[in-house]
Amino acid sequence: MLQLSDADFQRLVTFMRDRYGINLSQKRLLINSRLSAALQAKGYTDFTKFVDELLSGKDAAQVEFILNKLTTNYTYFMREKEHFAFFNEVILPDLIKRNERKKVLSIWSAGCSTGEEPYTISMCIKDFLGPQAGLWDTRVLATDISPRVLSEAADPSYEMPTDIPPEWSRRYFRKRTDGSGLYTVTPEIRHNVIFRVFNLMEPIHFRIKFDVIFCRNVMIYFDQETKDALVQRFYHATNQGGYLLIGHSENISKNSPYRMLRPATFRRE
Known part of the structure; x- marks a missing residue:
């Protein structure tokens, strides 16, 4: 399993908060567990390269990937x-x-x-x-x-x-x-x-x-x-x-x- 460094964690937290309002400051374990295997499957050997690419803004698919992994699209008819x-x-x-x-x-x-x-x-x-x-x-x-x-x-x-x-x-x-x-x-x-x-x-x-x-x-x-x-x-x-x-x-x-x-x-x- 890939391990999320302190620096990469803070960069992800800041990016998600500033860009999308999503507060992940208490979600380090969730980030690590939800992203680690998926990043390895994509060929990454650490979080740093992925975070670098995400923050560069050059690939919209990276943003879509992380939003889908770190938020829950749970809904149903007549909810509440x-x-x-x-x-x-x-x-x-x-x-x-x-x-x-x-x-x-x-x-x-x-x-x-x-x-x-x-x-x-x-x-x-x-x-x-x-x-x-x-x-x-x-x-x-x-x-x-x-x-x-x-x-x-x-x-x-x-x-x-x-x-x-x-x-x-x-x-x-x-x-x-x-x-x-x-x-x-x-x-x-x-x-x-x-x-x-x-x-x-x-x-x-x-x-x-x-x-x-x-x-x-x-x-x-x-x-x-x-x-x-x-x-x-x-x-x-x-x-x-x-x-x-x-x-x-x-x-x-x-x-x-x-x-x-x-x-x-x-x-x-």
Whole structure:
């Protein structure tokens, strides 16, 4: 097994924090265990050469490799059901009423991984609007730092989810035609999501502000200073009266500009 030197560890920690906000300062054993065998398989005899190449910025594949190794793209349909119950019962009625004239909903799934979250959001919206759905622009912006997971999200393959409403299996999923036995989402749902690569450490300069931002189980990788700065950027990217939803295992500062409505659910007043 390759051993991570103090100098290479500090260089990796600084790079990941400054570039992606990811705090690995207490993760030395994780870095060593997750990267060592993979680097040896690539022909490296030490960490130093890999870190040199990573920091040079000449090979985007190196960044993709380390992001995939050191972060977890764990997600599933209807994850944290309490959020989707509140979304259906409180948020959507409020947004539909406020946006009735222009018939546009602006929703961002930040850190969307392989797409289950934005697809769930789209299914909730289609169900809520029913026959009126075609009259609205409900496209969901879904972003992640990993091109690999976004590629999977844009052409998804799933086991049939078990925790979704029964009618969703029939309405929103189709068996893939590749003989895999897996399922994909219907074109109606897939085309309602716009996937983009985006680093949450960058300034947020989308052409619109958002009625809802979902950023769940992403800030677990960030230190408090990074979280506070990101929440400020989210706040300025949120419409008046809009919402921010974070993971139930996460928290934001009590000095946040958002007002807390319930655990993990906030509003810009």
